[in-house]
Amino acid sequence: MNSTLIFCLIVPLFLAAVAYLSYLGYRSTRSSKDYLVGGNSVHPFVMAMSYGAAFISTSAIVGFGGMAGVYGLGLLWLPFMNIAVGVLLAFLVFGKRTRRIGQRLDANTFPEFIGLRFQSRWIKVLLAAIIVAFMPIYSGVVLIGGARFLEQTLNVDYNVALLIFAVVISIYVGFGGIKGVMYVDAMLGVVMVLGMLSLLVMTYHEMGGIVSAHQALSDMRPLVPEALAKLGHEGWTSMPRWNSQWSWTLISSLILGVGIGALAQPQLAVRFMTVKSGKQLNRAVLVGSVFILCTAGIAYVVGALANVWFFRHDGVIALQAAGGNADLIIPRFIDRAMPKAFVYIFMLTLLSAAMSTLSSLVHVNGSSLGHDLCRTLSQDKLDSRKITRIGVVLGIIGSIAVAYIFPPGIVARGTAIFFGVCAAAFLPAYFAALYWKRATRIGVWASVVTGSAVSIFGLTFMHISESKALGICKLVTGKDVLFSQFPWPFVDTLCYALPLSAVVLVVVSLCTAAPDKEHINKCFDK
Numbered sequence: 001m002n003s004t005l006i007f008c009l010i011v012p013l014f015l016a017a018v019a020y021l022s023y024l025g026y027r028s029t030r031s032s033k034d035y036l037v038g039g040n041s042v043h044p045f046v047m048a049m050s051y052g053a054a055f056i057s058t059s060a061i062v063g064f065g066g067m068a069g070v071y072g073l074g075l076l077w078l079p080f081m082n083i084a085v086g087v088l089l090a091f092l093v094f095g096k097r098t099r100r101i102g103q104r105l106d107a108n109t110f111p112e113f114i115g116l117r118f119q120s121r122w123i124k125v126l127l128a129a130i131i132v133a134f135m136p137i138y139s140g141v142v143l144i145g146g147a148r149f150l151e152q153t154l155n156v157d158y159n160v161a162l163l164i165f166a167v168v169i170s171i172y173v174g175f176g177g178i179k180g181v182m183y184v185d186a187m188l189g190v191v192m193v194l195g196m197l198s199l200l201v202m203t204y205h206e207m208g209g210i211v212s213a214h215q216a217l218s219d220m221r222p223l224v225p226e227a228l229a230k231l232g233h234e235g236w237t238s239m240p241r242w243n244s245q246w247s248w249t250l251i252s253s254l255i256l257g258v259g260i261g262a263l264a265q266p267q268l269a270v271r272f273m274t275v276k277s278g279k280q281l282n283r284a285v286l287v288g289s290v291f292i293l294c295t296a297g298i299a300y301v302v303g304a305l306a307n308v309w310f311f312r313h314d315g316v317i318a319l320q321a322a323g324g325n326a327d328l329i330i331p332r333f334i335d336r337a338m339p340k341a342f343v344y345i346f347m348l349t350l351l352s353a354a355m356s357t358l359s360s361l362v363h364v365n366g367s368s369l370g371h372d373l374c375r376t377l378s379q380d381k382l383d384s385r386k387i388t389r390i391g392v393v394l395g396i397i398g399s400i401a402v403a404y405i406f407p408p409g410i411v412a413r414g415t416a417i418f419f420g421v422c423a424a425a426f427l428p429a430y431f432a433a434l435y436w437k438r439a440t441r442i443g444v445w446a447s448v449v450t451g452s453a454v455s456i457f458g459l460t461f462m463h464i465s466e467s468k469a470l471g472i473c474k475l476v477t478g479k480d481v482l483f484s485q486f487p488w489p490f491v492d493t494l495c496y497a498l499p500l501s502a503v504v505l506v507v508v509s510l511c512t513a514a515p516d517k518e519h520i521n522k523c524f525d526k
Contacts, residue, residue, distance in 0.1 A: 021183040048284035049189035052291035057357030058145025063412035066326035068303030069318035072236030081259025095272040110266035128372035140402025141414035146354030188352035195349025252492035261419025264426035366391030424451035424497035443509030451501030458493030
């Protein structure tokens with residue numbers, strides 16, 4: 001069958017399925033609770049697939065897959081962190097209490113959950129403001145990842161691809177609410193798993209089998225460019241040299257930043273409040289773990305193995321074949337190494353990854369702006385659904401703006417920034433809301449402000465990747481970073497912002513009056 005015909009058949013069918021599931025979500029959305037948390041009645045399989053699809057985006061497949069092409073298989077520690085922390089710890093330790101306490105407090109969003117737990121509408125406003133300010137960074141890089149793939153494989157103008165994504169997602173998120181998002185995400189998750197498994201099989205077939213492919217990658221160690229070897233690169237099947245620039249970037253930013261940051265993602269935490277019981281979260285653990293392994297794990301293996309293919313065919317490593325832009329490694333490998341018909345089919349995998357994550361992000365951004373900010377600050381009782389839909393559109397506009405502004409090769413780094421800021425600002429408060437009865441609202445205030453402020457300070461003055469690009473440190477001090485002594489310019493801000501945020505929460509809480517016992521009993525008593 002002609003590949004163009006395949007493309008013309010599958011894309012309309014794909015979009016029709018998205019439209020139908022979004023319509024089902026719209027039909028079953030009758031209240032603000034339905035729109036925001038699915039009426040606490042979402043099936044565990046749908047929840048788990050939606051969670052995974054929201055978690056694994058084009059950022060993971062295109063951005064981090066490209067980074068695996070640069071750093072090698074050492075990046076596979078990240079899927080391990082994603083499963084151990086982002087699924088097992090998140091579902092079993094954080095998820096159950098989030099669901100139970102959230103339903104007792106009638107919380108519909110992550111900022112509302114923290115605000116009600118600590119009896120402070122201003123904490124709710126603060127968290128919502130942070131989400132609205134930083135969420136476009138992540139949603140923007142997700143847009144970039146999807147648009148880059150379309151640009152490479154279909155010769156579609158990058159700007160047109162961005163607008164196509166934006167329009168489709170704003171329509172089905174705006175009307176379907178969280179139910180429409182989760183129904184569509186579950187379908188997209190299935191497409192992603194099938195697409196990634198097919199890519200893995202075809203990659204190994206193209207390279208002569210599993211053993212042959214990985215042996216060839218190991219044998220490429222002498223081909224590491226001298227400039228990269230000086231930074232700590234020791235081959236694509238080895239971790240970077242310990243305490244080198246690359247080891248700090250790989251471990252502190254890409255692995256720890258994203259691995260730990262997954263616990264405090266607002267778009268993921270809200271899904272725990274969509275199921276009926278804690279037992280349903282138990283059932284969702286296996287589905288979520290397998291999903292991460294079959295998507296992120298495969299993307300990183302394929303990204304690293306792309307070096308073998310490009311060297312055999314072009315005599316260069318993957319980063320050189322991509323013109324120095326890691327975001328193009330996966331798209332160019334698929335475009336050149338795979339049959340054209342498969343490229344069109346795999347496009348649905350990338351579309352699914354982009355749409356599932358972006359829909360969750362703009363839904364949370366919209367609910368934070370509309371439900372948590374505008375409705376809380378307004379004297380009038382505004383309709384949550386209407387104001388959230390306006391927030392969704394504004395969130396999409398912000399994401400497009402970020403996608404236009406960001407430089408090439410930013411996808412993985414932009415993701416790590418967002419996850420790191422969320423961890424430093426939200427994670428101590430989130431954990432305390434679930435497990436520490438003595439935590440106070442003043443302690444939470446101090447923790448959130450400290451985590452956010454230290455993260456912003458680190459990005460502006462300490463971490464060279466961002467401080468050099470922003471230029472503020474250079475303008476103020478005459479240097480790219482405040483402290484140039486190794487390894488500080490390469491230590492991710494999460495490494496010091498998160499501990500400081502946690503310490504401040506504990507110290508300030510112990511120095512301030514204990515919270516109301518009646519409220520604590522309402523939250524925790526069985």
